[in-house]
Amino acid sequence: MVPALQGVDTANLDRLHLHITRRLDGLLQGEYLGLLPGPGSEAGEARAYRPGDDVRRMDWPVTARTTVPHVRTTVADRELETWIVYDNSASLDFGTQDLFKNDLALRATIAFTYLAGRGGNRTAAVHAGPDGPVIVPPRGGRKGARALLHRLAKVPTQAGVGLDRLLANVNKASRRRGMVVVVSDFLDETDWASYLKKLAVRHHVVAVELLDPVELALPDVGVVTFKDPESGASVEVQTRSKRFRERYAEAAREQRDAIAAGLRSAPASHLRLRTDEDWLRALTTFIASRRHVAAHR
DSSP states (O other): OOOOOOOOOHHHHHHHHHHHHHHHHHHOOSOOTTTSSOSOSEEEEEEEOOTTOOGGGBOHHHHHHHSSOEEEEEEOOSSOEEEEEEOOOGGGSOOSSSSOHHHHHHHHHHHHHHHHHGGGOEEEEEEEETTEEEEEEEEEHHHHHHHHHHHHHTOOOOOSOOHHHHHHHHHHHOOSOOEEEEEEOOOOOSOHHHHHHHHHHHSEEEEEEEEOGGGTOOOOOSEEEEEOTTTOOEEEEETTOHHHHHHHHHHHHHHHHHHHHHHHTTTOEEEEEETTSOHHHHHHHHHHHHHHHHHTO
16 A cells, blocks of 8 residues: 655655656647537637437527528637646545545646646646635646645645535636536535536636545455544454445445436536546546547547
């Protein structure tokens, strides 16, 4: 088991950033612009309606003039503002593989900050603090992104601030349409899905779900004591019981299905990263699938 992340010094964070960006450049081909942000928000030209087009983009004046249904296309904004919702709750201080979930959260944040922050784009963040949500205002360029990452790397685990409050603060603080990347395990028991829906009205939302394999299936390792990192409550279980392991796996599937349903209802683009897999390859596969969808719209 790898020790939990307890802060990252400047040199280690810079090396980690360099490693991730080099691997991304090696795995990704072509331009990233317009793939993660979605179709954009600036009005473009009108074209004839095709089955599957969003009816909210109907251009009624052109439709009335031509008597043929038309939709108004959109153009991606030249400057993208990206908000990172960085979940530093106690449930992320867990891992049984090469990484803890909070280690994976930092790495995913580095990758998305790099992808979204090039070309002068602005990045911002919100995380939990002792007195509630903390806003890190948008800043542009590499220096702004680097300052953001160094700040998030030093954020300690914080209990008592729900994911719903973090999302609500982004909705209030964001001044323009853009992208919101939510990095979390989504184990929060608040009604975060309804706040995600509100964000998705104005922004393209990417939900990065962090997962450890033990959260899906228990190994047969005898008596184990589990402790809730949020409440501190503990329980002792016998993992040699096949019936118990089956019930655990079924409950875990139901929990993950409920999370996926909440993300779909927003709607949000859903990326699942695991502590026991090559998360960078999972990320590039996700981006490739987004490109495919964008190309066939």
